[in-house]
Amino acid sequence: MLKETKHTDLFCEYYEKWITVYKKGAVRKVTMNKYLMTHQWLVKLIPDLRLSECTRIMYQQLLNDYAECHERQTTMDFHHQLKGAILDAMDEGLIERDPTRKAIIKGKTPAFKKIKYLNQFELHNLLASLTLQSEVNWDYFILLVAKTGMRFSEALALTPNDFDFAHQTLSVNKTWNYKDAGGFQPTKNKSSSRKIQIDWQTVTQFSALVKNLPPDEPFFIKTKVYNSTVNDILSRRCEEAKIPIISIHGLRHTHASLLLFAGVSIASVARRLGHASMTTTQKTYLHIIQELENKDVDLVMRSLSGLC
Incomplete structure (x- = not known):
């Protein structure tokens, strides 16, 4: 051609x-x-x-x-x-000289977008408002994203085989093509394929939930899934818990934010989220990192003043 x-x-x-x-x-x-x-x-x-x-x-x-x-x-x-x-x-000899050489990249100044996330108290109220029945429902989906920080498509693609309850880990190695006809597809990038450590409470809840389900089938998928549908459910749960309304992606931000405020390193948070590099994590959560740096300055000053 x-x-x-x-x-x-x-x-x-x-x-x-x-x-x-x-x-x-x-x-x-x-x-x-x-x-x-x-x-x-x-x-x-x-x-x-x-x-x-x-x-x-x-x-x-x-x-x-x-x-x-x-x-x-x-x-x-x-x-x-x-x-x-x-x-x-x-x-191919169709263009004589490289027109892209020394190209200057311009663009509009990006509007500051402060990411929406919940604090620890608000997240606690949200999780307490969930109805976790004996069968899979979207409340379990909300719980799992909040506890792991997975992307929407990653959580949809989970199968019972992805859980290693003995070692308290969850394997993220695929996504669900919810925007089109469905089906498994690769993760966003190589770094997105990862194992996430999960707490014992989540192990207990999900080991019972997926025990008798087909091991290789996504247990959250029953019919065509829309991001807006799950976000609507989360919005109702937020209203019931009397907390700010956030999206499923906002739960991912909440997870990362709480880890950073708890003192978890940027490198560990980046690996847990499946970011391609720490730079992505630093850019996304810059305002949180700056808040932590301000606290560090206060801590340093108090430590130095105590040396007198």
């Missing part, structure tokens, strides 16, 4: 062919959708630009136009998705 391409062809058409040849079937659907979205932006911003006209100044103008309505990180992702195709076009 790409062999038929000429340097006079439209850049957006070349990019569409490129993602079909190199990315279709090689990346996850969510990633493929990002490449397709990038193509749509090319059609919108540079519909008539030909490969031979792709110079540094034209490329920089493209990035600038895109950055007008996107944050810097999103513009960076846009740049990276285009660069792979452009370098391949250079290898």
Whole structure:
């Protein structure tokens, strides 16, 4: 398909062919959708630009136009998705010089988004309000996410075989494709495959709950599941407990926040959450880390004053 391409062809058409040849079937659907979205932006911003006209100044103008309505990180992702195709076009002799060289990434200033999470007292009230019956229900799902910090899709994919009750661990090695037709799919990244230590109370509750269930089938999945449905249930539980309303993802934030406030290291929290690096954890929970640093300063000052 790409062999038929000429340097006079439209850049957006070349990019569409490129993602079909190199990315279709090689990346996850969510990633493929990002490449397709990038193509749509090319059609919108540079519909008539030909490969031979792709110079540094034209490329920089493209990035600038895109950055007008996107944050810097999103513009960076846009740049990276285009660069792979452009370098391949250079290898084929369709573009003479690398137009991405020394590209300057701009973007809108991101709005400060303070993550929503519960404090320990509020979480205690939430868990106390749950109705944990003898059969699987969404209250058990809420409990497990609160106790483990798993992502929504990770918790949906759990099967009885994922529990190692003897060693008090839970294996996270897959996700559930709830956005489409269902079925297992890989974890978000390599670091997302992990074992999570669980407390004895959770062991007791879930060992009885999954005892007679099919070992390799996800026990939370009965029919098509929507994130909004589970969030609605959690909202009602929050209202019943008279605490702030948060989402399932907010429970993940709650789990991480409580661990950080308890003094657990950033490295351990990152591993437990399945983050690709500690940098992700630090960026996500920056305001909490800053609060802890302020407490550390007070502790240091009190310790030093006691030396007199």
